[in-house]
Amino acid sequence: MKKSVEIIGLPVISITEGRELGMSKSLLIDAKNGAIAAIIIEDEDWYRGVKLLPYSSVVAIGADAVTVVNSETILTLEDAGDYETMMDENVKVIGTKAITKSGTIQGNVVEIYVGEGGKIEKCEIESPDGSLSEITSDQISIFGKQVTIIDSDVDGEKKTENLTDAAPAPADEPAEETVVEETADTVEEDASESEAEATAETAEEVPEPEAVVEEEPAEEEVVEAEEAATEDEPAEDNQEEASAEQEDEEPAEEETEPEPAAEEHQPDSLQQAADSATVDRQRRFIINKKARRTLTSPTGVVIVNEGDTITDEVIQRAKLSGMFVQLTLNVQ
Numbered sequence: 001m002k003k004s005v006e007i008i009g010l011p012v013i014s015i016t017e018g019r020e021l022g023m024s025k026s027l028l029i030d031a032k033n034g035a036i037a038a039i040i041i042e043d044e045d046w047y048r049g050v051k052l053l054p055y056s057s058v059v060a061i062g063a064d065a066v067t068v069v070n071s072e073t074i075l076t077l078e079d080a081g082d083y084e085t086m087m088d089e090n091v092k093v094i095g096t097k098a099i100t101k102s103g104t105i106q107g108n109v110v111e112i113y114v115g116e117g118g119k120i121e122k123c124e125i126e127s128p129d130g131s132l133s134e135i136t137s138d139q140i141s142i143f144g145k146q147v148t149i150i151d152s153d154v155d156g157e158k159k160t161e162n163l164t165d166a167a168p169a170p171a172d173e174p175a176e177e178t179v180v181e182e183t184a185d186t187v188e189e190d191a192s193e194s195e196a197e198a199t200a201e202t203a204e205e206v207p208e209p210e211a212v213v214e215e216e217p218a219e220e221e222v223v224e225a226e227e228a229a230t231e232d233e234p235a236e237d238n239q240e241e242a243s244a245e246q247e248d249e250e251p252a253e254e255e256t257e258p259e260p261a262a263e264e265h266q267p268d269s270l271q272q273a274a275d276s277a278t279v280d281r282q283r284r285f286i287i288n289k290k291a292r293r294t295l296t297s298p299t300g301v302v303i304v305n306e307g308d309t310i311t312d313e314v315i316q317r318a319k320l321s322g323m324f325v326q327l328t329l330n331v332q
Contacts, residue, residue: 005111
């Protein structure tokens, strides 16, 4: 890949004629296909009009020169009919504002990278704070004369997704505690059932009163003791069941604790903070610049006149009229 600055300013050399045909002056952009259509060159007869070198006729672009087969590849303005529309559009890419479809200004395009066949592979963007970043051609939907449209703010979306995914994490903790408590309750219930079964088996193993058949009153006492023991066992079972039910009810009260609810609104506040930061960054980008044209709201209120300085008052009027994005696109 070559930067545009590595192409512009190089001499154009004919490798079959052994002479210099001119100097590369600028690049003719095919905005529709996102590519370099031709190199505009300047020679000693520059006053006679523009001359074009179709990019498809370039043999190579080296560190010191652009090479072509011969001088016949150079087109005059009369022969450049296929390139006339592109020359009328005069899309430069470099110097345009880079803005997302959602209306967020990323900065200004300061450089383009040209790949094989003249394809624009990526653009270098300078943000309002002076930092540099790169976007690839598959992220760009439109190369415009004044604005380069980007599909989305990739970094911003990733950041928002990370914050959204991280915020609800505390909401999962009560669920884990509930599972642990339910498991403990199940173990306690099983232990209570085992104790009840052991008590019942012990009661069944009590020896029958055959050995004391000598006295009838003794038999009646034994029967009465058995009946009393039988009446006491259900009472113990009922107490164990009541304890188990009471233990089952305790986790339900803990599950109703409204702790996570207070944190569910955290992503909304984070999103509002991100939106506020974006608006503030756009305000700093356009403040004290000149309006490119007069802007009027749908109700007829003049937001700003052509050539006026952008002030906080103008920005406030634009926000109230819903024309803040249009204002950011019409400054110079």
